[in-house]
Amino acid sequence: MYLLLDIGNTRCKAALYENGSLRLVQDLATMDINPTDIEAVIVASVAADEQLQVLKQKLKLTDVRWIQVQSEAAAFGIRNSYSEPEKLGVDRWLAMIAAKQQLPNHSIMVIDAGTAVTIDWLDPQGSHQGGWIIPGLAMQQRAVVSNTAKVLNANEFKPVLAPANNTATALQSGCLAAVIGAIQLAWQNHPTQQIILTGGDSLLLASHLDSLPIIIEPLLVFHGLSRYCRL
Ligand SMILES: Nc1ncnc2c1ncn2[C@@H]1O[C@H](COP(=O)(O)OP(=O)(O)O)[C@@H](O)[C@H]1O
Ligand SMILES: CC(C)(COP(=O)(O)O)[C@@H](O)C(=O)NCCC(=O)O
Numbered sequence: 229m230y231l232l233l234d235i236g237n238t239r240c241k242a243a244l245y246e247n248g249s250l251r252l253v254q255d256l257a258t259m260d261i262n263p264t265d266i267e268a269v270i271v272a273s274v275a276a277d278e279q280l281q282v283l284k285q286k287l288k289l290t291d292v293r294w295i296q297v298q299s300e301a302a303a304f305g306i307r308n309s310y311s312e313p314e315k316l317g318v319d320r321w322l323a324m325i326a327a328k329q330q331l332p333n334h335s336i337m338v339i340d341a342g343t344a345v346t347i348d349w350l351d352p353q354g355s356h357q358g359g360w361i362i363p364g365l366a367m368q369q370r371a372v373v374s375n376t377a378k379v380l381n382a383n384e385f386k387p388v389l390a391p392a393n394n395t396a397t398a399l400q401s402g403c404l405a406a407v408i409g410a411i412q413l414a415w416q417n418h419p420t421q422q423i424i425l426t427g428g429d430s431l432l433l434a435s436h437l438d439s440l441p442i443i444i445e446p447l448l449v450f451h452g453l454s455r456y457c458r459l
């Protein structure tokens with residue numbers, strides 16, 4: 229079996245890939261797997277490089293083969309639009325590979341709502357048309373709180389999309405509106421046949437975007453990573 233790791237800027241997610249099927253690992257720290265059963269660890273990381281070394285030691289998987297996937301100019305039917313292809317976040321690259329496999333011959337907006345929210349456009353031939361990087365929901369709120377004296381947040385996240393009459397709700401609501409508004413504008417200006425949404429905030433965002441043709445796929449990046457097994 230293969231251990232797949234998706235290391236984002238907020239969290240490290242893990243899944244096991246065996247005989248063509250994916251299983252999410254709930255807690256990597258308490259994962260009960262014999263290292264000799266792991267053929268290789270396939271990693272997608274957009275975090276700092278040092279984090280990978282720390283993780284290798286922590287998981288006691290230093291004797292296992294580690295393969296770090298990088299964004300490429302073209303692979304698995306996707307053509308990267310970046311003039312420096314490796315500069316495209318590998319999570320974005322893998323999400324597009326998986327989206328194309330799930331919806332061949334479709335134009336797709338691929339949205340990853342994590343630390344940052346990324347929107348990438350794919351044409352039906354698998355050519356990346358480019359994308360956007362937007363500060364994510366949690367990051368936006370932290371940015372306002374840390375750059376102002378009197379805007380404080382609340383522990384509970386209870387945004388409203390109506391005008392708010394207290395600081396924390398005004399902040400949460402404004403940031404939610406900013407992300408939803410960006411996705412709606414993306415759709416209005418460059419519509420596609422489908423939208424595939426993944427990332428930690430995908431359920432919350434989808435609940436405010438029911439007029440759009442959204443498929444939620446929590447394992448999208450892992451499906452992309454699984455294509456790199458056995459290579
Ligand atoms: N249990 C959780 N821990 C951290 N963030 C969470 C959790 N559940 C939802 N979130 C939301 O998901 C976002 C992180 O999503 P994720 O896809 O894991 O990000 P990344 O891949 O950038 O690490 C956070 O901005 C937060 O708003
Ligand atoms: C845009 C991102 C920060 C998103 O990362 P995440 O929110 O998943 O932690 C990541 O894909 C990244 O670091 N990209 C490199 C720059 C680029 O894609 O152009």
Ligand SMILES: [K+]
Nearest residue numbers: 236319340342
């Ligand atoms: K991510």
